Amino acid sequence: MSAVAEAISPRTLTHLRALEAESIHIIREVAAEFAKPVMLYSIGKDSSVMLRLAQKAFYPGPIPFPLLHIDTSFKFREMIEFRDKYPASIGAELFVYRNEEAIADGANPYKLGTQKCCGFLKTRALLDGLAKYGFDAAFGGARRDEEKSRAKERIYSFRDAYGQWDPKNQRPELWNIYNARIDKGETIRVFPLSNWTELDVWQYIHLEDIPIVPLYYAKERPMVVRGESLLPIENDPPLMPGEKPQMVMSRMRSLGCTPCTGAIRSNADTMPKIIEELFLMRRSERENRIIDHDQEGSMELKKREGYF
Amino acid sequence: MSAGAQSAIDEFLEQEQHKELLRFTTAGSVDDGKSTLIGRLLYDSKGVYEDQLASVKKASVNRSAGPIDFSLLTDGLKAEREQGITIDVAYRYFTTPKRKFIIADTPGHEQYTRNMATGASTAQLAIVLVDARKGVLPQSRRHAFIASLLAIPHVVVAVNKMDLVEYSEEVFDRICRDFREFARDLHLKNVYFLPISALEGDNVVSNSPRTPWYRGGSLLHILETVPIDLNFGEDMRFPVQYVVRPTLDFRGYAGQVASGVIQRGDAVMVLPSGRTSKVKSIVTFDGNLAEAYAPQSVTVCLEDEVDISRGDMLVKPSRMPHVSRRFEATVVWMASQPMNVDQPYLVKHTSHQVRAQITRLHHRVSIDDLSKIPAERLELNEIGVVSVETHRPLFFDPYTSNRTTGAFILIDPVSNLTVGAGMIAERAEREDRKRGGLAGVEFERSRLTAAERWERAGHRPVTIWLTARTEVAYLLERELFDRGCMVHVIADDVESHLLPELAKLSSAAGLITICTSASDEQAERERARDLVGSDQFFDIDPQSLSTKDIDAKDQIAKLLEARGIIRPDDRGIGGDGI
Ligand SMILES: Nc1nc2c(ncn2[C@@H]2O[C@H](COP(=O)(O)OP(=O)(O)O)[C@@H](O)[C@H]2O)c(=O)[nH]1
Numbered sequence: 001m002s003a004v005a006e007a008i009s010p011r012t013l014t015h016l017r018a019l020e021a022e023s024i025h026i027i028r029e030v031a032a033e034f035a036k037p038v039m040l041y042s043i044g045k046d047s048s049v050m051l052r053l054a055q056k057a058f059y060p061g062p063i064p065f066p067l068l069h070i071d072t073s074f075k076f077r078e079m080i081e082f083r084d085k086y087p088a089s090i091g092a093e094l095f096v097y098r099n100e101e102a103i104a105d106g107a108n109p110y111k112l113g114t115q116k117c118c119g120f121l122k123t124r125a126l127l128d129g130l131a132k133y134g135f136d137a138a139f140g141g142a143r144r145d146e147e148k149s150r151a152k153e154r155i156y157s158f159r160d161a162y163g164q165w166d167p168k169n170q171r172p173e174l175w176n177i178y179n180a181r182i183d184k185g186e187t188i189r190v191f192p193l194s195n196w197t198e199l200d201v202w203q204y205i206h207l208e209d210i211p212i213v214p215l216y217y218a219k220e221r222p223m224v225v226r227g228e229s230l231l232p233i234e235n236d237p238p239l240m241p242g243e244k245p246q247m248v249m250s251r252m253r254s255l256g257c258t259p260c261t262g263a264i265r266s267n268a269d270t271m272p273k274i275i276e277e278l279f280l281m282r283r284s285e286r287e288n289r290i291i292d293h294d295q296e297g298s299m300e301l302k303k304r305e306g307y308f
Numbered sequence: 309m310s311a312g313a314q315s316a317i318d319e320f321l322e323q324e325q326h327k328e329l330l331r332f333t334t335a336g337s338v339d340d341g342k343s344t345l346i347g348r349l350l351y352d353s354k355g356v357y358e359d360q361l362a363s364v365k366k367a368s369v370n371r372s373a374g375p376i377d378f379s380l381l382t383d384g385l386k387a388e389r390e391q392g393i394t395i396d397v398a399y400r401y402f403t404t405p406k407r408k409f410i411i412a413d414t415p416g417h418e419q420y421t422r423n424m425a426t427g428a429s430t431a432q433l434a435i436v437l438v439d440a441r442k443g444v445l446p447q448s449r450r451h452a453f454i455a456s457l458l459a460i461p462h463v464v465v466a467v468n469k470m471d472l473v474e475y476s477e478e479v480f481d482r483i484c485r486d487f488r489e490f491a492r493d494l495h496l497k498n499v500y501f502l503p504i505s506a507l508e509g510d511n512v513v514s515n516s517p518r519t520p521w522y523r524g525g526s527l528l529h530i531l532e533t534v535p536i537d538l539n540f541g542e543d544m545r546f547p548v549q550y551v552v553r554p555t556l557d558f559r560g561y562a563g564q565v566a567s568g569v570i571q572r573g574d575a576v577m578v579l580p581s582g583r584t585s586k587v588k589s590i591v592t593f594d595g596n597l598a599e600a601y602a603p604q605s606v607t608v609c610l611e612d613e614v615d616i617s618r619g620d621m622l623v624k625p626s627r628m629p630h631v632s633r634r635f636e637a638t639v640v641w642m643a644s645q646p647m648n649v650d651q652p653y654l655v656k657h658t659s660h661q662v663r664a665q666i667t668r669l670h671h672r673v674s675i676d677d678l679s680k681i682p683a684e685r686l687e688l689n690e691i692g693v694v695s696v697e698t699h700r701p702l703f704f705d706p707y708t709s710n711r712t713t714g715a716f717i718l719i720d721p722v723s724n725l726t727v728g729a730g731m732i733a734e735r736a737e738r739e740d741r742k743r744g745g746l747a748g749v750e751f752e753r754s755r756l757t758a759a760e761r762w763e764r765a766g767h768r769p770v771t772i773w774l775t776a777r778t779e780v781a782y783l784l785e786r787e788l789f790d791r792g793c794m795v796h797v798i799a800d801d802v803e804s805h806l807l808p809e810l811a812k813l814s815s816a817a818g819l820i821t822i823c824t825s826a827s828d829e830q831a832e833r834e835r836a837r838d839l840v841g842s843d844q845f846f847d848i849d850p851q852s853l854s855t856k857d858i859d860a861k862d863q864i865a866k867l868l869e870a871r872g873i874i875r876p877d878d879r880g881i882g883g884d885g886i
Binding site for chain 2: 011012013014015016017018019020021022024025028029031032055056057058059060061062144145151152170171172173174175176177179181182183194195197199200203206207272273275276282
């Protein structure tokens with residue numbers, strides 16, 4: 001569907017097309033102004049949208065930077081399959097980086113706790129991965145609506161030579177003019193989806209028919225039912241006595257590592273149904289007067305997703 | 309998809325494809341009720357929005373009653389204020405069946421001019437909150453001033469806490485009158501006045517029975533219906549961001565249309581080269597377009613092989629922007645280090661980044677009464693009118709007619725920080741003339757190419773920069789002329805700041821140009837090098853020249869021979885020998 005045909009009145013863009021145009025502008029700026037950009041590819045829905053936008057930005061040329069996946073070794077099999085197939089099918093170059101040392105040491109969340117585990121397998125691995133290839137700008141799929149504290153995040157987020165976010169060094173961003181000056185050793189994270197909401201992302205995936213990991217769609221899957229939670233049994237999580245996997249119609253709302261990602265009961269096996277489900281969940285939250293529940297929720301997600 | 313097979317959700321999704329995006333900003337003094345208002349908008353609109361799908365599905369909705377502290381929704385900023393952390397612009401999102409909204413929520417305290425300007429820069433609408441009990445305060449003026457400075461097309465003056473003044477029409481009218489009174493000089497385009505109670509919800513999402521005297525729409529109604537004009541004027545401006553060149557057969561210029569409409573078949577001019585061509589195609593991932601308009605991101609291909617790179621701009625030859633190295637601008641200073649005249653900065657303007665200097669600070673502008681205050685420098689959060697001089701010409705429009713090509717940021721080349729935000733003034737052209745400058749001259753609009761001139765002249769139009777050797781310059785001119793060159797001296801009797809432009813003019817005409825400056829004018833020399841191009845520029849080190857003029861002349865001639873600019877002297881052999 002062309003952008004023109006969708007326009008509401010002549011020469012205005014729909015909200016999704018306006019967001020798309022803004023994101024493409026950002027991606028092109030970074031490609032033009034940085035020596036060695038990379039796109040962090042988490043295999044999730046936001047990454048999928050970001051990847052499509054990168055394709056659009058340089059069409060008919062190839063994406064002029066590689067993708068980088070930080071592999072914790074705890075990803076779902078379906079994620080890895082998707083990762084190894086889809087980017088290659090659109091001609092994108094993909095690097096995978098793992099903190100092999102920590103993985104060999106048997107790092108896992110049961111032993112270390114989630115936070116430490118993420119620290120080794122995600123944060124450390126990410127910094128090492130960026131340093132290994134000398135990347136100076138890294139695209140991430142984070143959105144400002146994910147939680148309150150992100151509302152002020154810049155589109156260009158500056159990191160010092162140690163990869164640390166430096167609050168003093170964050171620059172005002174006016175209009176669509178981005179200050180890309182950095183010193184040697186410094187890097188930036190770029191968030192081209194800053195102004196997208198979760199609903200925008202799903203709608204765009206639907207509109208553009210963007211392939212996503214099948215785990216997002218409901219299917220009969222083997223799960224361990226523990227109270228309200230559904231635990232995926234991939235990678236052999238430690239089970240309590242008497243717990244046995246059973247087939248449950250379910251799906252993932254977000255994709256992370258198998259030990260830290262819960263599934264939800266769902267019949268949403270198409271994109272419209274997923275969007276509908278998202279709505280109904282929000283409405284019930286609203287009716288129960290749990291203000292901002294989705295935001296608090298996504299903070300959890302953020303932790304699980306390994307926020308870049 | 310047949311209509312019958314369409315489920316409620318499909319219908320809903322279809323509807324969603326017709327929604328526009330409105331960005332707005334909110335400003336108010338502390339405790340005017342900004343958090344409460346935003347919280348209510350976020351919360352109530354969620355209700356409206358979700359009920360919409362629910363009603364399509366014929367599901368029932370159980371609204372729960374009871375007061376909610378709406379300001380909790382946005383209290384992120386408050387916590388920070390208490391902890392003394394830097395307060396910043398926070399972006400929030402909500403949607404209704406008609407539009408999606410992005411709120412740039414800026415703290416209202418007076419020292420946060422910088423944040424307000426940031427939030428306002430992308431906004432098409434500003435909500436200025438006024439407490440009904442307090443009326444128009446100095447803060448309200450500041451907010452309105454910044455809205456006008458950043459040229460926000462729509463300003464909603466929301467008189468809040470109407471519940472505390474018994475919904476009095478009189479109070480409301482008086483505040484409107486006060487506001488109009490001081491806003492007379494502000495050139496605000498569209499102003500709406502609105503009585504609300506953020507706490508009680510009056511006139512926020514729907515019209516309130518408690519203000520029967522109020523005839524206008526609710527806040528949400530205004531937000532959902534104000535025209536969104538993103539074309540920023542008629543004139544097409546397409547700054548090139550990136551050259552897409554996957555194969556030898558494809559060369560496309562990627563960018564976001566800054567303003568106007570570009571169509572297949574349009575005659576376009578490339579700045580700064582002045583070359584013209586036609587739009588062959590407008591390429592996107594989703595297929596080629598017949599036209600593209602602001603703010604679409606597309607890739608443009610031209611009929612002719614033209615050398616274009618990032619920072620260039622496509623325009624229509626009949627509707628040119630200003631092309632100049634000098635302009636006047638209003639600057640909001642954003643750094644704790646003050647702005648000083650004659651310090652080097654970088655100007656980032658569209659996809660162009662150039663070295664620049666603030667040549668003059670005309671005055672500071674008081675954000676309280678807009679008066680002009682003499683000033684030596686600008687401190688953080690101060691606003692001033694300055695003259696800017698860039699090392700290479702920019703292609704721009706006044707900010708009031710184009711919010712994209714009229715805007716720039718200033719970067720400190722040492723700290724790399726963004727230190728200022730600038731809005732180019734109308735007066736750009738007049739300023740150039742007044743100063744006798746040549747910066748506005750469009751050197752490269754000629755239909756003759758440099759190559760044609762070179763061929764005719766038999767030599768490249770190099771520029772030779774001499775310091776304090778006027779006699780050598782004239783001797784060299786004679787020598788080169790006699791050897792068949794087209795040559796021209798620009799001597800130190802012109803004002804030195806004009807030398808670079810004159811050199812450029814002369815070299816653009818195809819002449820070998822000899823510039824003599826009286827003393828070592830480093831800045832002018834570097835600017836000249838920039839303008840004519842370093843490969844065409846010979847900077848003669850005075851130390852290396854013989855003190856005898858005639859020998860010095862021969863030295864330079866030899867140098868030009870050695871560099872292949874002129875042929876070795878063959879007059880003795882053929883021509884006029886006896
Ligand atoms: N009576 C009344 N109180 C209000 C209204 N709007 C806000 N308030 C109260 O004014 C105080 C400051 O509001 P808040 O939204 O925190 O102001 P902010 O500092 O501008 O964000 C709070 O106690 C609010 O409950 C209103 O329309 N009517």
